[in-house]
Amino acid sequence: MGTVYFSFKTALCLYVVYFVCAYNITDEDQLHKDLFTNYNNELRAGNDRDFPLNVSMTFYLMAIKEFVEATSKFSVNGVFSITWRDERLSWNPAMYQNIQKTMVSQNKIWLPTMIISNPFKEAHGLGSDLVKIYLFSDGSCVWIIMQSFEVICDANVKYYPFDKQFCSLRFGTYGFDRNWLNITFPTSKIGMIHYEENGLWEIENTAAYCTADHGPVEVVFELYMKRRSTYYVASLLVPMTFVAVLQSFVFLLPNESGERIGFSVTMLLASVVFLTLIQEKLPESSEPSVSILGYLLLGYITLGGIQTLAVILSSNFFIQTKPVPKWLKIISCQELTKVEDKPPRKKSEENSVKELDDDSLKEKYEAKVEIKSSQGLLTKK
Incomplete structure (x- = not known):
């Protein structure tokens, strides 16, 4: 009897947990309607306007596409993971069938927009309309963007092909300064977890930091590379x-x-x-x-x-x-x-050569005399 009662109690608890955790599309649709009613995505997130909004940022390098020294073109594939909190997008999970998170398009909410500062062609921002943002019940927003970046990187080829190059990706939060945004990095390095080794370049060191000496905040990701010279x-x-x-x-x-x-x-x-x-x-x-x-x-x-x-x-x-x-x-x-290298001639050899030369001269002289005499006889006749 006790065993049956325990089994029934366990099944009842599982049923209650399943009923509480389960939600359908209607519940999520109602959550979106409630969240974005009277929501203005032009206003910066953060209730306390006297303090800057804390934004955590991590950049993961996926691959180096190419580095053309002749044109100073440096292109990479990378993933941004940006996190901040917007209290306007928080909710009580108990009121929506225990919904803990949902996804929305990036054009529906406020974003810490960043534009590339050293583009190779045209300047562009992060993400696209196809990118979704994760929203959590406490108002946390997680923005994950995978994108290709082409920047200008002047090469120093003095020691080519044993050279080392320094390239950086720079992003400016134009319109926001340190009084509006406080960008932090969980680590001072670029994430290399998903990096695929390049056959031409070896990455020796990386760095990630932000500067705001004058004007907007600028986010900088640096790469120190060494050429594989084999x-x-x-x-x-x-x-x-x-x-x-x-x-x-x-x-x-x-x-x-x-x-x-x-x-x-x-x-x-x-x-x-x-x-x-x-x-x-x-x-x-x-x-x-x-x-x-x-x-x-x-x-x-x-x-x-x-x-x-x-x-x-x-x-x-x-x-x-x-x-x-x-x-x-x-x-x-x-x-x-x-x-x-020719050996010198001996005196006997020189004398023989002279005798040969004298004999040859005598023969030539006698031949000439005979020719002249014969010509004289012909003329007499």
Whole structure:
């Protein structure tokens, strides 16, 4: 009997709890009508007008879309979570079938509107008409916005591709100063819980704070990034250095082959191609500084041009019979060493050469005399 009574009591309690907690669309519709009757969304939230409204804000970084150094374009995907309290939107849950929370469109209530301060194109605010705001029975409002942001971020490419960049997202609460809004952050960092790692940039540090030195409150989110340089070392630095080193071996080619000029010009063109690839990635500005890599590649090209000119001059002197000037003997060192490497002739060899030369001269002389004598006999006849 006691067991049956206990089971009945438990079922009755569950039924009462279910009946109290359950509500339908009619109850929620009545709640909305009561909340927004005579509600003016032009007025700032907060009953005590002598104190600023406390607004808690958190920014969660989702992903870095792109960072174009040439145009100073920096775009990210992120989520804002903004919380404040509006006593006009509070209710007694017992009067509405224990409704604890509901959702409304963002254009129906007052919002701590923020506009991006450093836009890449056009300035825009947060959210859209599709975004809903959570309302709780104590008047708390939770505004969650997922959005893409494109801002201007000037790149410092002095140490490219081993550079570090600093970019910031700035939002201004235009129309509200510190006497109206008190923006706080649960943490001084950007939320990285849902962040997806970028293949090009590594985030070293973040910061979140607000400033209000003069005029409206400005919310700032900072990102300190470091470039992942492995790809650039493998595809730019190593091939570029290899071409520069290989270009210096042009004087080992024999001048008789005629390949010196072609080889030096080919290596020079390869350096120019690398310079073109780097210029496409770097911004077209001289401030704050020019990339050291650009100066290095310019030095490679200058050295290649000097070597090409030296090869042309050495080839020109090689085909001439005039003696090589002393200031160009270094360039034609290969030809000079060939001459110097020949062993000196002995006296016996020199005498035999002279005898051969004398015999050949005698034979030529006798041949000429015979030709003349024969011509004289022909004329007599």
